Structures are given as structure tokens and as C-alpha cells.
Amino acid sequence: MVETAIFGMGDQSHPETARWTCPHGRHVGQGCVPCYRAATAPDPALPLWAAVVWFTSPRPIPIKVLHDVHRHGRHFALDQPSTPLVFLLTGQARAAEGVEAVAGLVGFLLQSRGAVDDFTVTEVRATRY
Numbered sequence: 001m002v003e004t005a006i007f008g009m010g011d012q013s014h015p016e017t018a019r020w021t022c023p024h025g026r027h028v029g030q031g032c033v034p035c036y037r038a039a040t041a042p043d044p045a046l047p048l049w050a051a052v053v054w055f056t057s058p059r060p061i062p063i064k065v066l067h068d069v070h071r072h073g074r075h076f077a078l079d080q081p082s083t084p085l086v087f088l089l090t091g092q093a094r095a096a097e098g099v100e101a102v103a104g105l106v107g108f109l110l111q112s113r114g115a116v117d118d119f120t121v122t123e124v125r126a127t128r129y
Contacts, residue, residue: 006123020124022099032107037107039093039095043094056085056087087116101126
């Protein structure tokens with residue numbers, strides 16, 4: 001099962017917004033620290049999700065930070081495609097729903113405010129293994 005959302009400049013419909021809101025009431029584009037923390041000690045009975053977040057940042061992210069994310073574990077990676085100031089964050093998480101896995105991945109960015117201080121999520125994807 002693959003779930004994808006592309007966030008543009010226009011408003012999303014209410015059903016689409018609700019679909020991408022985690023159980024803590026946070027839209028995945030804003031991230032959710034409780035979803036991130038829940039993924040640090042996950043229930044092994046929950047499904048495994050591969051989450052992908054494309055985001056932009058008004059400033060470059062230092063290469064050291066890009067490499068340090070790999071040390072975080074849980075198969076996290078932060079890469080910069082060839083487009084300037086566009087970044088790709090990937091990771092794995094155990095969660096009941098894909099929205100929780102993605103909200104937790106964006107929550108990782110919130111927890112890493114020293115490294116990534118400002119960002120705008122443009123697209124997300126969650127794939128259940």
C-alpha cells in the first residue's frame with residue numbers, strides 16, 4: 001500500500017486535510033514530535049512503513065548535517081537532489097498508519113531544529129512493507 005500527498009500553494013479539501021492529520025491532531029506537513037517519539041520504541045506488532053518527505057529550506061543544509069542523519073538509526077537518510085534547497089528525508093518507522101510514520105519523520109526535523117531550522121514540506125509518501 002502506497003500513500004502519497006503533494007502539498008501546493010492552494011488549500012486542501014477538508015477530507016484530504018483530515019486524511020493527512022495524525023492522531024495527535026498535527027498535519028504531516030507540520031510534523032509531530034509525539035509521533036516521532038512513539039517511533040523510537042515501537043510496538044513490533046505494528047506494520048513497518050518506509051516514509052519519504054520532500055521539503056525545501058531557505059538556506060543550505062551543511063554537508064556534515066546531511067551525513068550525521070545517517071547515524072541516527074532506523075535507516076534515516078537526508079539527501080539533497082540536484083535541485084538547490086530541495087531536500088529528501090527518508091526513514092523507516094513502525095506505526096499503525098502511514099500518516100503517523102510520515103508525521104514522525106517530519107517530527108524528526110522538528111527535533112533537529114539546530115540543523116534544519118526552517119523548512120516547508122512539499123510532498124510525502126508512505127509505503128507499507
